[in-house]
Amino acid sequence: MLVRSRRPSPQTVKVLEALAADPSAWRYGYELGLEVGLRSGSLYPILVRLCERDLLEAKWEDGPRLGRPPRHLYRLTSSGLEQAATFASRSVAQRPSPRRPQLRGAS
Amino acid sequence: MLAATFAVPAALRVLCLGGGADRDRAQLLLEFAVRGLPADRLDWAQAMLVELDHVEGRQERWQFSLGCVWAAVRIRVRSREPGGALLRVVVLGCAVIALALVGYGLVHYPGLRSEPNVGGAMIVFLVTLLTYTALTIFLSRGETQRSAAARRYGLTGGLAVGAGWFLGIAPPSALKGWVFVPLLIALVGPATVAAVAGHRASDSRTGTLAALWSGLVGGLTVFIVWVSVTYMNAGGPYDSGLVSDFHKSNAPDLATYAVSDDLGSGLVLLLMIPTVAFALGSLSARLAAATRRI
Numbered sequence: 001m002l003v004r005s006r007r008p009s010p011q012t013v014k015v016l017e018a019l020a021a022d023p024s025a026w027r028y029g030y031e032l033g034l035e036v037g038l039r040s041g042s043l044y045p046i047l048v049r050l051c052e053r054d055l056l057e058a059k060w061e062d063g064p065r066l067g068r069p070p071r072h073l074y075r076l077t078s079s080g081l082e083q084a085a086t087f088a089s090r091s092v093a094q095r096p097s098p099r100r101p102q103l104r105g106a107s
Numbered sequence: 108m109l110a111a112t113f114a115v116p117a118a119l120r121v122l123c124l125g126g127g128a129d130r131d132r133a134q135l136l137l138e139f140a141v142r143g144l145p146a147d148r149l150d151w152a153q154a155m156l157v158e159l160d161h162v163e164g165r166q167e168r169w170q171f172s173l174g175c176v177w178a179a180v181r182i183r184v185r186s187r188e189p190g191g192a193l194l195r196v197v198v199l200g201c202a203v204i205a206l207a208l209v210g211y212g213l214v215h216y217p218g219l220r221s222e223p224n225v226g227g228a229m230i231v232f233l234v235t236l237l238t239y240t241a242l243t244i245f246l247s248r249g250e251t252q253r254s255a256a257a258r259r260y261g262l263t264g265g266l267a268v269g270a271g272w273f274l275g276i277a278p279p280s281a282l283k284g285w286v287f288v289p290l291l292i293a294l295v296g297p298a299t300v301a302a303v304a305g306h307r308a309s310d311s312r313t314g315t316l317a318a319l320w321s322g323l324v325g326g327l328t329v330f331i332v333w334v335s336v337t338y339m340n341a342g343g344p345y346d347s348g349l350v351s352d353f354h355k356s357n358a359p360d361l362a363t364y365a366v367s368d369d370l371g372s373g374l375v376l377l378l379m380i381p382t383v384a385f386a387l388g389s390l391s392a393r394l395a396a397a398t399r400r401i
Contacts, residue, residue: 028158028161029154029155029158030158030161030162030171039170039171039174040155040158040170040171040174040175040177040178041173041174041175041176041177041178041181042174042178043174043178044151044154044155044174044175044178044182045178045181045182045185047151048148048151048182048185049185058150058154068157068160068161069157069160070157071154071157071158071161072150072151072153072154072157072158
């Protein structure tokens with residue numbers, strides 16, 4: 001089977017890195033957007049795409065909290081973690097200057 | 108008519124929410140935007156709506172809501188949900204034919220290109236076609252019974268609406284005394300289509316969509332037939348009023364003047380038929396839904 005190896009956008013890499021920083025934790029969309037500096041208009045299409053490619057798993061929160069409906073939670077799948085690690089290592093290898101800051105969440 | 112159907116009720120609803128209700132307005136906008144998402148993306152629609160509930164601050168809520176509206180558009184565009192191929196073929200095919208017909212007119216009647224308002228008319232024509240095409244591409248997909256019913260009733264109703272309009276504005280001699288009948292069909296048709304589709308699916312949105320499809324199909328088919336007949340007759344028959352107007356104009360010849368006049372009428376029909384059908388149809392679908400609830 002032919003596997004697509006097109007490099008994702010810098011925004012997608014940011015999301016992967018942020019999720020890979022704590023792979024076991026389930027994250028909320030709004031907080032994730034604030035952390036990576038992405039507006040909802042960019043974040044949600046990225047999350048949908050990652051889910052379609054089985055790089056991200058999504059689930060609903062268990063039970064409502066304080067009378068509010070349950071929120072959607074996200075974390076990387078094992079293939080998502082592999083992809084995040086691959087892109088992080090590529091970013092490090094392509095980095096021209098060693099003085100630039102390290103990518104957070106890269107393994 | 109569109110304003111009376113949508114803008115006024117929407118404005119009243121927003122006003123009724125009162126001052127300081129920006130939370131609800133941002134939510135209303137998002138609720139409206141995610142309505143068009145396909146069935147397999149409804150989880151994402153709900154996810155964005157629930158997330159908005161946790162955003163604090165007026166500006167942040169509006170930013171988040173507007174961003175999600177943009178996200179909904181992008182998700183909709185990328186959706187490859189099956190269904191609706193026939194409707195897309197019909198509407199997009201008609202749009203291509205309409206474009207080709209206008210192109211043919213500009214080549215065959217070079218005088219049209221030097222008409223004073225041709226630039227503006229071409230912009231309106233192209234924007235109209237693009238809008239119809241975009242609506243069809245974004246809203247026609249779906250394999251649910253409701254979306255299939257909207258398309259089925261919309262297509263059938265569109266042909267009836269188109270025939271009604273055409274016979275109403277250019278009646279054959281046998282129908283001269285009964286011209287109100289096809290016009291009645293043209294006006295009542297979308298309302299009937301919307302009410303029946305909405306009733307069958309127990310959903311007013313299905314009725315509104317059926318009215319939209321009937322308007323688009325009706326408007327495009329009337330435009331194509333109208334312009335084709337115009338070219339076949341070189342804009343004729345020429346009545347005395349037309350000849351008199353021609354002498355006052357700077358048109359190079361009578362045929363060019365008559366064709367230009369008919370193309371203008373065709374453009375008005377292309378705009379008016381879908382607008383009237385959609386407005387009447389959605390009103391009828393809402394009334395039918397309200398009647399069901401009583």
